[in-house]
Amino acid sequence: MASCFQGWVVLLAMVVLALSTPCSHALRIVKTKTRTSVFVSPKFVLGPGSVADKYYYDIDFPRGHIAIKSFTAEVIDEEGNPIPLHETYLHHWVVEGYYGRVGSVEPEGTRAEELQRSDFIFVRNSGVCQRTLGQYFGLGSETRKTDTHVPDPFGIEVGNPAVTPAGYEERWMLNVHAIDTRGAENGLGCTECRCDLYNVSTDSRGRPLRPGYVGGLFCCYDGVQCRVKQGFNGVRRNLYLRYTVKWVDWSGSIVPVKIYIFDVTDKMNHSAGHAIEHECRVEYNVEESCSATSDGCFDSQSSLATMTTGGYVVYGVAHQHTGGIGSTLYGEDGRVLCSSIPIYGKGKEAGDEAGYIVGMSSCYPRPGSIRINDGETLTLVSNYSSTQTHTGVMGLFYILVADYLPTSSVLSFDTAL
Ligand SMILES: *[C@@H]1O[C@H](CO)[C@@H](O)[C@H](O)[C@H]1NC(C)=O
Ligand SMILES: *[C@@H]1O[C@H](CO)[C@@H](O)[C@H](O)[C@H]1NC(C)=O
Numbered sequence: 001m002a003s004c005f006q007g008w009v010v011l012l013a014m015v016v017l018a019l020s021t022p023c024s025h026a027l028r029i030v031k032t033k034t035r036t037s038v039f040v041s042p043k044f045v046l047g048p049g050s051v052a053d054k055y056y057y058d059i060d061f062p063r064g065h066i067a068i069k070s071f072t073a074e075v076i077d078e079e080g081n082p083i084p085l086h087e088t089y090l091h092h093w094v095v096e097g098y099y100g101r102v103g104s105v106e107p108e109g110t111r112a113e114e115l116q117r118s119d120f121i122f123v124r125n126s127g128v129c130q131r132t133l134g135q136y137f138g139l140g141s142e143t144r145k146t147d148t149h150v151p152d153p154f155g156i157e158v159g160n161p162a163v164t165p166a167g168y169e170e171r172w173m174l175n176v177h178a179i180d181t182r183g184a185e186n187g188l189g190c191t192e193c194r195c196d197l198y199n200v201s202t203d204s205r206g207r208p209l210r211p212g213y214v215g216g217l218f219c220c221y222d223g224v225q226c227r228v229k230q231g232f233n234g235v236r237r238n239l240y241l242r243y244t245v246k247w248v249d250w251s252g253s254i255v256p257v258k259i260y261i262f263d264v265t266d267k268m269n270h271s272a273g274h275a276i277e278h279e280c281r282v283e284y285n286v287e288e289s290c291s292a293t294s295d296g297c298f299d300s301q302s303s304l305a306t307m308t309t310g311g312y313v314v315y316g317v318a319h320q321h322t323g324g325i326g327s328t329l330y331g332e333d334g335r336v337l338c339s340s341i342p343i344y345g346k347g348k349e350a351g352d353e354a355g356y357i358v359g360m361s362s363c364y365p366r367p368g369s370i371r372i373n374d375g376e377t378l379t380l381v382s383n384y385s386s387t388q389t390h391t392g393v394m395g396l397f398y399i400l401v402a403d404y405l406p407t408s409s410v411l412s413f414d415t416a417l
């Protein structure tokens with residue numbers, strides 16, 4: 001049995017879903033070959049207290065008409081060693097697709113909104129936050145222990161030549177935001193981008209911060225410096241984001257999924273007429289507050305968003321920062337679509353750093369069991385502990401939705417595995 005399976009795996013290099021499946025059964029499956037591509041970003045250099053917020057264009061990425069099955073990433077050093085979050089905090093990484101005009105080159109370091117319009121067309125996800133949060137993939141400190149695989153027979157379709165505008169090619173942009181907290185006077189404060197610790201009073205473009213702005217991305221942009229303990233010495237070092245993409249060649253048996261990202265700061269503006277505006281501010285602050293009447297010290301935020309087109313949820317996960325205690329996406333009737341809970345580390349080593357969110361639990365509903373109706377209004381709830389103030393936290397929710405389900409034979413087969 002075991003050797004039969006090993007031979008099958010080696011020969012066909014296929015992904016095996018369950019080792020308990022009998023060989024005769026497994027050989028009936030027509031499964032496409034899952035490929036794994038591992039890439040390394042351009043180098044960024046960080047010293048104690050410093051910040052890198054880099055935009056890399058036309059990054060290495062699998063090419064062709066394919067379905068993405070998973071995307072993971074981590075920060076490594078020159079030797080390929082994983083770097084723990086208490087040394088280099090990975091605030092976020094984001095991967096966005098775009099169409100670049102053939103022959104055009106994006107100038108290094110330019111922010112997306114500053115690029116030549118005619119050379120650059122963003123490919124955005126299907127979510128409602130259309131000015132921010134257009135990415136296909138993206139996580140933060142939780143990246144090492146968050147399951148991102150797209151279950152069979154679903155996949156995120158990319159590289160379809162039929163939808164690429166003439167004269168353009170599909171490319172990918174990577175934004176990496178990392179903060180070196182070695183020797184920091186207040187490590188959590190640096191990771192929460194507290195403006196006083198960065199001694200910053202203007203944003204990255206030199207514009208004064210709005211009154212009352214005490215922390216968030218406007219205070220921890222590329223090149224600023226967080227306060228470090230006097231006399232602390234640490235070398236500047238070369239770091240990279242290593243990212244792993246699993247994918248299969250596109251085929252008609254793959255069911256495409258759409259990516260939706262919801263934001264708890266979204267203020268859906270109905271007064272803007274039928275074109276409802278979504279203001280997704282991405283970040284918010286949690287004030288220190290403990291109430292004797294409620295169950296103690298916690299902060300709960302919520303937002304609404306209407307899904308014009310519904311479908312079947314096949315995956316869900318939330319994104320929260322330190323202090324987060326869970327997030328849930330509800331349907332209009334109050335049913336739970338997905339609940340995602342942070343996993344905090346307990347030790348020192350990369351992937352298990354105490355005090356940091358090292359993973360988020362994710363949802364894999366049995367296909368067909370969680371359906372969102374066309375026009376349904378969803379509620380997103382994001383909970384944080386408020387035993388202390390937090391600045392620049394996030395409450396995002398990411399779901400993958402299929403328009404239709406695979407034929408029952410494929411489905412029952414999948415669940416049988
Ligand atoms: C903070 O910034 C101000 C003005 O930008 C500067 O004068 C001051 O020296 C800075 N303080 C520290 C501790 O770097
Ligand atoms: C909502 O949209 C309308 C029309 O675009 C605008 O005038 C108004 O300021 C918006 N409200 C908020 C709270 O942003």
Ligand SMILES: *[C@@H]1O[C@H](CO)[C@@H](O)[C@H](O)[C@H]1NC(C)=O
Nearest residue numbers: 300325326327328339381383
């Ligand atoms: C968030 O807080 C609300 C309000 O107390 C509670 O009903 C809900 O169960 C909490 N959800 C999560 C995921 O923690």
